[in-house]
Amino acid sequence: xxxxxxxxxxxxxxxxxxxxxxxxxxxxxxxxxxxxxxxxxxxxxxxxxxxxxxxxxxxxxxxxxxxxxxxxxxxxxxxxxxxxxxxxxxxxxxxxxxxxxxxxxxxxxxxx
Amino acid sequence: xxxxxxxxxxxxxxxxxxxxxxxxxxxxxxxxxxxxxxxxxxxxxxxxxxxxxxxxxxxxxxxxxxxxxxxxxxxxxxxxxxxxxxxxxxxxxxxxxxxxxxxxxxxxxxxxxxx
Numbered sequence: 001x002x003x004x005x006x007x008x009x010x011x012x013x014x015x016x017x018x019x020x021x022x023x024x025x026x027x028x029x030x031x032x033x034x035x036x037x038x039x040x041x042x043x044x045x046x047x048x049x050x051x052x053x054x055x056x057x058x059x060x061x062x063x064x065x066x067x068x069x070x071x072x073x074x075x076x077x078x079x080x081x082x083x084x085x086x087x088x089x090x091x092x093x094x095x096x097x098x099x100x101x102x103x104x105x106x107x108x109x110x111x112x
Numbered sequence: 113x114x115x116x117x118x119x120x121x122x123x124x125x126x127x128x129x130x131x132x133x134x135x136x137x138x139x140x141x142x143x144x145x146x147x148x149x150x151x152x153x154x155x156x157x158x159x160x161x162x163x164x165x166x167x168x169x170x171x172x173x174x175x176x177x178x179x180x181x182x183x184x185x186x187x188x189x190x191x192x193x194x195x196x197x198x199x200x201x202x203x204x205x206x207x208x209x210x211x212x213x214x215x216x217x218x219x220x221x222x223x224x225x226x227x
Contacts, residue, residue, distance in 0.1 A: 004154075035215070045155070045203070047215035091154050098168055099145065100216060102154030 002027045004094050006103035013082055014111050021077045021106045023092030029053075034068065034075045035093040035100065045091070051075065082110045114138070116219035118204050124225045125194055133189045133222045137206030143167075144187050145216060146179055147203040155203055161187060162209075194226045 003026040013019045025034065036048040049059065051068050059066045063080045079086055089107045093100040117136045125131050137144050143162050147155035157171040161181045172178075176194075181187040191198055201223050205216035 037218075043201070044220050045205075045218040047217070050215055093154075098143070098160055098162075099157040099171070100147075100155070101157065104152075105154050 002029075002094060002096060002101050004092050004101055004103035006090075006092055006106050008106045009104070010107045010109070012109045012111065015084060016081050017110075018078060018080050019082050019108065019110075021079075021090050021092075021108065023075045023077065023103060025073050025075065025092070025094045027094060027096055029096040031096075033095040035095065036066065036075075036077050037091045037093060037102075038088045039091065039105070040088040048077075079108075082108075084110050084112055086110050116204055116206055116217055118202075118219040118222050120222060121220065122223045122225075124227060127194060127196060127226055129194055131191050131194055131224065133191075133202050133224070135187045135189070135204030135206075135219060137185065137187070137204070138217055139185075140208070141206035141217075142184070142209050143207045143216075144181060145205040145207075146187070146189050147205065149201045149203055149221070151200075158189070191224075194224075196226050199224055199226045 005024045032053045034051045038046045038048055049066055056068050056070055065078045067076045087110045089105045091105045092103045119134045145160040146158040149155045159169040159172055159179050160167055164181055164184045176192045179189045201221040203218055203221045205218045207216045
């Protein structure tokens with residue numbers, strides 16, 4: 001079975017706090033891709049990052065960083081020094097081939 | 113350049129009616145995807161096209177749902193005999209190719225309400 005689990009349904013933080021969004025996936029494929037998407041209140045999904053299964057290097061992009069651990073089937077996303085504009089629903093997704101399999105999403109609320 | 117566009121943005125229909133939802137992908141993108149998103153859920157895959165052919169239609173819930181992409185560009189998702197449970201936001205996405213999964217660019221969606 002192919003599945004993505006985002007156990008945190010909602011997270012609320014105060015601006016400037018760091019926050020980590022968890023993602024655990026299941027797949028029997030040896031080659032696959034992992035993604036994070038942001039869905040702001042406007043509704044349109046915005047691509048954030050793609051990772052392939054052979055590249056376990058952590059990645060940092062500005063205030064965003066991603067920790068991919070194949071041993072625990074996790075692909076966690078950290079926002080450093082959160083801002084109000086980070087408030088959105090964040091989705092983790094798995095792509096064994098072509099289609100995306102999304103998790104349930106984590107709604108992040110950043111309060112001023 | 114222009115992103116993925118979807119029309120209509122909202123569609124209200126009565127139970128039992130037929131609807132068509134349209135997707136215009138980014139120019140030059142050969143892969144096109146349809147997803148359905150219910151309130152509070154992640155998008156759920158329906159079907160994807162590589163060129164004109166449906167490469168994977170395993171997500172279509174039943175035979176009331178059908179999609180076409182006759183010229184390898186615009187796609188139409190067709191729902192026959194709509195049911196209240198079909199109410200959701202239908203999302204379309206495109207990417208340069210499905211062969212090496214890159215980021216999929218999503219449209220704004222069509223909100224379908226079946227009364």
